[in-house]
Amino acid sequence: MSAGTHAVEVAGVSRVFDTKKGPVVALDDVDLTVAAGEFVSLIGPSGCGKSTLLRLIADLDQPTSGTIAVRGKGPRQARLDREYGIAFQQAGLLPWRTVAANIELPLQVHGVAKGARRARAAELLELIGLTDFADHHPDQLSGGMQQRVAIARALAESPKLLLMDEPFGALDEITRERMQNELVRIAAETGAAVVFVTHSIPEAVFLSDRVVVMSPRPGRITGVVDCQLGSSSSRTDAVRDEAGFFHAVAAVREHLHGTAPVAVRGVETR
Amino acid sequence: MRALVAGLLGVLALVATWELYRAVGPEAGVTVGGTVVLPRTSDLAMPHVWEMLRVFGEPASGASDADSVLVVVLGAAGFTLRIAAVGWLVAVVVGLALAVLMARSGLAESAILPWVILSQTVPLIAIAPLVRRWGSQLEVGGLEWQNEYSVAVIAAYLAFFPIAVGALRGLKSPVASQVDLMHAYGVGWWTTLRTLRLPSSVPYLLSALRLAAASAVIGTVVAEASIGLRGGIGRLVIEYAQSAGGDPAKPWAPIFGAVAVGLVAGGVVALLGLFLKPYRRQEVLS
Numbered sequence: 001m002s003a004g005t006h007a008v009e010v011a012g013v014s015r016v017f018d019t020k021k022g023p024v025v026a027l028d029d030v031d032l033t034v035a036a037g038e039f040v041s042l043i044g045p046s047g048c049g050k051s052t053l054l055r056l057i058a059d060l061d062q063p064t065s066g067t068i069a070v071r072g073k074g075p076r077q078a079r080l081d082r083e084y085g086i087a088f089q090q091a092g093l094l095p096w097r098t099v100a101a102n103i104e105l106p107l108q109v110h111g112v113a114k115g116a117r118r119a120r121a122a123e124l125l126e127l128i129g130l131t132d133f134a135d136h137h138p139d140q141l142s143g144g145m146q147q148r149v150a151i152a153r154a155l156a157e158s159p160k161l162l163l164m165d166e167p168f169g170a171l172d173e174i175t176r177e178r179m180q181n182e183l184v185r186i187a188a189e190t191g192a193a194v195v196f197v198t199h200s201i202p203e204a205v206f207l208s209d210r211v212v213v214m215s216p217r218p219g220r221i222t223g224v225v226d227c228q229l230g231s232s233s234s235r236t237d238a239v240r241d242e243a244g245f246f247h248a249v250a251a252v253r254e255h256l257h258g259t260a261p262v263a264v265r266g267v268e269t270r
Numbered sequence: 271m272r273a274l275v276a277g278l279l280g281v282l283a284l285v286a287t288w289e290l291y292r293a294v295g296p297e298a299g300v301t302v303g304g305t306v307v308l309p310r311t312s313d314l315a316m317p318h319v320w321e322m323l324r325v326f327g328e329p330a331s332g333a334s335d336a337d338s339v340l341v342v343v344l345g346a347a348g349f350t351l352r353i354a355a356v357g358w359l360v361a362v363v364v365g366l367a368l369a370v371l372m373a374r375s376g377l378a379e380s381a382i383l384p385w386v387i388l389s390q391t392v393p394l395i396a397i398a399p400l401v402r403r404w405g406s407q408l409e410v411g412g413l414e415w416q417n418e419y420s421v422a423v424i425a426a427y428l429a430f431f432p433i434a435v436g437a438l439r440g441l442k443s444p445v446a447s448q449v450d451l452m453h454a455y456g457v458g459w460w461t462t463l464r465t466l467r468l469p470s471s472v473p474y475l476l477s478a479l480r481l482a483a484a485s486a487v488i489g490t491v492v493a494e495a496s497i498g499l500r501g502g503i504g505r506l507v508i509e510y511a512q513s514a515g516g517d518p519a520k521p522w523a524p525i526f527g528a529v530a531v532g533l534v535a536g537g538v539v540a541l542l543g544l545f546l547k548p549y550r551r552q553e554v555l556s
Contacts, residue, residue: 058450058454109461
């Protein structure tokens with residue numbers, strides 16, 4: 001693999017679902033490139049195909065037409081080579097396993113020795129700040145903690161690409177902002193590229209290098225907004241109050257609603 | 271401890287209700303429009319509770335060296351429990367195998383599930399003689415088919431149903447994101463079964479195993495009675511029912527024996543549940 005290989009390359013991809021009421025075009029001729037180490041959010045109203053696109057990249061579903069390359073490989077090969085880690089809206093932790101054992105799950109099913117698994121889980125627990133909870137069970141954790149464990153599990157095999165499908169969608173606003181701060185830090189520390197599906201404009205703007213705006217029926221990319229809110233180390237809560245943040249939020253909103261940006265009036269949290 | 275006290279109180283309440291009605295109820299029973307809704311309060315219809323208990327201390331037959339009823343009922347209960355346990359184990363193996371097969375393929379599920387449900391509509395007393403006759407024609411390497419085996423087969427026939435249905439529900443209980451995760455890991459169906467589906471099915475499986483234990487006991491008793499196998503509770507029920515004229519309390523003895531078998535069977539499954547405790551945790555956010 002050459003050094004310049006992109007994390008994700010999507011070219012001319014369409015996905016048509018056959019339903020009883022006839023074919024439904026979930027994605028129509030979508031092109032998208034995610035550079036190595038880049039943080040890209042997919043945003044749009046429900047039905048715009050953002051989750052479908054993520055599932056195609058993850059090889060949980062196959063495109064009707066078009067090609068997808070994940071780190072220079074076909075999606076299936078990339079999945080089997082464990083090129084990506086994945087997290088969903090539901091943390092989906094296994095309730096009978098401890099926090100540490102949940103993080104070890106992908107390593108275990110891929111036959112990594114016990115000692116190495118332990119060591120890796122300990123590292124990741126440190127990264128997500130849950131070292132003291134290693135032996136707890138998921139039902140003893142808050143929703144935010146469970147989601148952090150799910151992210152650690154996605155990172156277990158040190159993937160260079162992280163796929164996230166509304167991972168903070170079920171969390172309250174306060175927890176959500178704290179998780180966003182954490183994710184910026186984690187993405188920077190691991191150097192992984194991230195494809196992040198969300199329907200929250202501020203969340204997309206705060207996290208991303210680029211925000212990809214999509215529209216439904218048929219699912220298409222209608223615009224791309226460069227955010228560039230500074231390096232991850234300088235991207236703290238203060239960024240949420242800066243003009244650049246509001247401008248990016250307004251630009252995303254313009255693409256979503258197709259209206260000219262109005263003067264920035266204040267903070268909208270969702 | 272509280273559960274134990276509550277259980278004892280429940281038994282006491284039952285005894286008190288029985289004796290209270292016995293004391294104040296009309297001799298001819300309560301009838302509504304010619305239909306008897308509550309029984310007569312005669313000795314024959316409703317023996318006193320202490321009469322039922324007294325029977326256990328008496329000799330089981332007229333012979334001078336006869337064992338007491340208690341010894342006979344306990345022996346029969348042990349006999350029945352042993353056959354029921356064999357039937358239950360066979361049912362667990364068959365039921366789990368069917369559930370795994372149905373969970374593996376939708377085609378298998380649509381093909382098998384209707385038959386599984388249909389199997390339970392066949393009356394036990396109709397198939398008991400059939401199983402016995404088929405069994406008597408079997409002979410594998412000098413090992414002759416025993417009537418005990420027929421009873422165990424019938425018990426298994428009744429008990430595999432809740433296991434097949436319960437385990438199938440359990441195996442299909444993981445949420446979509448958990449299944450997607452295993453797919454993303456690129457692991458095969460059997461690894462998914464071992465690491466995700468089987469552990470997820472434990473809460474469903476435990477209640478299925480408890481139902482199956484009760485079914486196995488009922489199946490054993492009914493099959494013993496209809497095949498006429500000596501030694502178990504089923505046969506004792508018929509024998510003692512014939513002496514009801516002389517001692518109305520005597521038929522109750524094997525009934526208590528059957529209750530005891532059921533309690534032991536349920537207790538064993540509960541014990542199994544203790545060992546599987548880690549798998550009974552429920553995720554708060556799922």
